[in-house]
Amino acid sequence: MTYPDLPDDLMPWACAIAKAGESLSRGGYVHGSTGNISHRVQTAGFQGYLITPTDASLAAIEPARVAAVDLSGQQRYGDRASKTIALHRAIYGAAPQANAVLHTHSHHLVLLTLLGVWKAASILPPITPYQVMKVGPVPLVGYALPGHDSVAQAVVQRIEQMAASEVPLRAVMCDRLGPQVWHQDLPAALATLEELEQTARLWIDAKRNVQPLTRSQLDALRERFGCVWPD
Numbered sequence: 001m002t003y004p005d006l007p008d009d010l011m012p013w014a015c016a017i018a019k020a021g022e023s024l025s026r027g028g029y030v031h032g033s034t035g036n037i038s039h040r041v042q043t044a045g046f047q048g049y050l051i052t053p054t055d056a057s058l059a060a061i062e063p064a065r066v067a068a069v070d071l072s073g074q075q076r077y078g079d080r081a082s083k084t085i086a087l088h089r090a091i092y093g094a095a096p097q098a099n100a101v102l103h104t105h106s107h108h109l110v111l112l113t114l115l116g117v118w119k120a121a122s123i124l125p126p127i128t129p130y131q132v133m134k135v136g137p138v139p140l141v142g143y144a145l146p147g148h149d150s151v152a153q154a155v156v157q158r159i160e161q162m163a164a165s166e167v168p169l170r171a172v173m174c175d176r177l178g179p180q181v182w183h184q185d186l187p188a189a190l191a192t193l194e195e196l197e198q199t200a201r202l203w204i205d206a207k208r209n210v211q212p213l214t215r216s217q218l219d220a221l222r223e224r225f226g227c228v229w230p231d
Contacts, residue, residue, distance in 0.1 A: 102179075109173060114176065
């Protein structure tokens with residue numbers, strides 16, 4: 001089934017998605033047709049989500065053909081939506097503060113799941129202050145077929161668990177696949193992804209032999225910047 005091009009009032013978000021896709025491709029965070037980007041949108045004529053089309057290269061997204069899916073899950077515009085739209089909708093539902101979601105196959109984060117993560121509750125220990133401030137703990141979601149319903153269920157469960165502990169969650173890591181990262185807007189989500197990937201690279205380059213920040217150091221970051229790392 002084909003859908004019309006996006007209307008003009010949705011184009012600013014679509015152009016931002018295309019720009020983010022180019023950035024992820026240039027940075028090596030995605031390759032081929034891997035990865036996807038979505039944004040929550042509300043205009044006078046549309047409420048729902050924009051998401052990159054299925055099998056599209058993020059390096060060359062045509063803004064007018066970005067998929068638009070309404071709140072009920074029905075596609076309205078653009079090329080066929082990525083199959084991960086169900087997962088993204090679940091994240092938006094569980095994390096009301098999120099307006100943008102990214103999924104990539106970032107090299108060092110995927111490699112980390114192959115080598116073995118630090119803990120299921122957080123794939124990386126707290127090793128740098130900016131990791132603690134900008135990313136926070138990132139739980140591991142067990143392996144599942146790409147697009148399987150169990151992934152959305154597991155991600156929502158992690159978000160709700162962290163919310164109950166008053167710890168903001170900004171990302172999860174899907175085993176052998178890649179991170180799902182969300183934030184208030186696309187620039188913030190991109191910055192979170194970049195910090196997460198670089199922290200994974202540091203830990204791997206250090207042969208995963210790094211002492212985490214101490215509890216007193218973590219408490220000082222919380223008191224100064226309001227960031228919370230669970231015990």
